[in-house]
Amino acid sequence: MSEGFNKRKIGRSLFSLRRYIIFFLLIAFVVTVCFLLFFNFLDIREEDVHNAAILTFGNVLLLSFLGATFDGIRHKYTVEKPVRQILDATQRLTRGDFSVRIEQPRDVRRGNEFDVIIADFNKMAEELSGIETLRTDFISSVSHELKTPLAVMQNYATMLQALDLPEEKRVEYARSIAEGSRRLSELITNILRLNKLENQTIFPDVVRHNLGEQLRECILAVEDLWEAKNLELEIDIDDVMVEADAELLTIVWNNLLSNAIKFTDKGGTIGITVKENEQWAIVSIRDTGCGMSVETGQRIFEKFYQGDSSRSSQGNGLGLALVKRVIDIVGGEISVQSALGVGSTFTVRLPKSV
Numbered sequence: 001m002s003e004g005f006n007k008r009k010i011g012r013s014l015f016s017l018r019r020y021i022i023f024f025l026l027i028a029f030v031v032t033v034c035f036l037l038f039f040n041f042l043d044i045r046e047e048d049v050h051n052a053a054i055l056t057f058g059n060v061l062l063l064s065f066l067g068a069t070f071d072g073i074r075h076k077y078t079v080e081k082p083v084r085q086i087l088d089a090t091q092r093l094t095r096g097d098f099s100v101r102i103e104q105p106r107d108v109r110r111g112n113e114f115d116v117i118i119a120d121f122n123k124m125a126e127e128l129s130g131i132e133t134l135r136t137d138f139i140s141s142v143s144h145e146l147k148t149p150l151a152v153m154q155n156y157a158t159m160l161q162a163l164d165l166p167e168e169k170r171v172e173y174a175r176s177i178a179e180g181s182r183r184l185s186e187l188i189t190n191i192l193r194l195n196k197l198e199n200q201t202i203f204p205d206v207v208r209h210n211l212g213e214q215l216r217e218c219i220l221a222v223e224d225l226w227e228a229k230n231l232e233l234e235i236d237i238d239d240v241m242v243e244a245d246a247e248l249l250t251i252v253w254n255n256l257l258s259n260a261i262k263f264t265d266k267g268g269t270i271g272i273t274v275k276e277n278e279q280w281a282i283v284s285i286r287d288t289g290c291g292m293s294v295e296t297g298q299r300i301f302e303k304f305y306q307g308d309s310s311r312s313s314q315g316n317g318l319g320l321a322l323v324k325r326v327i328d329i330v331g332g333e334i335s336v337q338s339a340l341g342v343g344s345t346f347t348v349r350l351p352k353s354v
């Protein structure tokens, strides 16, 4: 219904009666004023005046017709054409066709308002199609990540059903199922967290707290993990006060610490420092682990990206995406320096007060 209405509204012909009458009245007015001004002073015969009036009237009719038609042509190409293009494209976009683009007739810097609208429309359509690709990629990554542990659990559950299964196998399979369900629950928690951080307006619960104290607590919480790998810890933590959401920051420290432990082989070293300068509180988490290539380093903050495939079963590629989102929310910065086979250093800068 609205589509038909739009087409009808802008589908006028080159010649419109309304425009013709406007032109006629305008020209007739100008000519009459000229006549009154100039011919009053001249001594002309009445018959000549009569003939001149008829001729002038004919000329006014013709001029009005030409004016109305030319104006119609101008209107058609400068107004109706771009409006129709914009309407068609908008309707395709509302139907979900994000590939739609409007041809840009000339450089927007030399164009009129329509050129600016067209350029903005194209930009909007491009952004929307980018978001759509991200959404579909996200859904396929989530499905893939959910399916893998589910398939593993299904396999072990089937094997558990064998009647003559030795006791140690039974325990092993049950343990694998428990591990699979732990991974699933961790994945779902991360997806929900990320979804919340990305799609809801977060009002950080800003409290003044001791960053050094917070890091020490996080290190203690993963004591089992670094002890199991016999890692050496080099800790140089100052008591630095920051004003930020402590709960959100815990996500950052837990992820960076567990990555440092996960990607470092037995007997390696992990260094943690907390320092400050005038503007920033600076946390650095360094490891002597496997490191990463430049290409991996550029992608680690993407959702579901996992660089080291040998350790991919221990994570889901969402940890650093969460870290980056939190750092953006608290107004900080994060950077990484890494070399393959040497190790990685993640540096986080937080504003000392907001």
Ligand code: ADP
Binding pocket: 255, 259, 260, 263, 287, 289, 290, 291, 292, 296, 300, 305, 306, 307, 308, 312, 314, 315, 316, 317, 318, 319, 320, 321, 343, 344
């Ligand atoms: P996950 O650890 O679950 O794979 P993350 O988002 O935490 O996902 O990390 C993404 C990728 O970044 C990892 O797969 C790994 O390749 C790389 N990475 C992160 N931290 C380190 C680190 N300390 N040393 C080497 N590579 C790392």
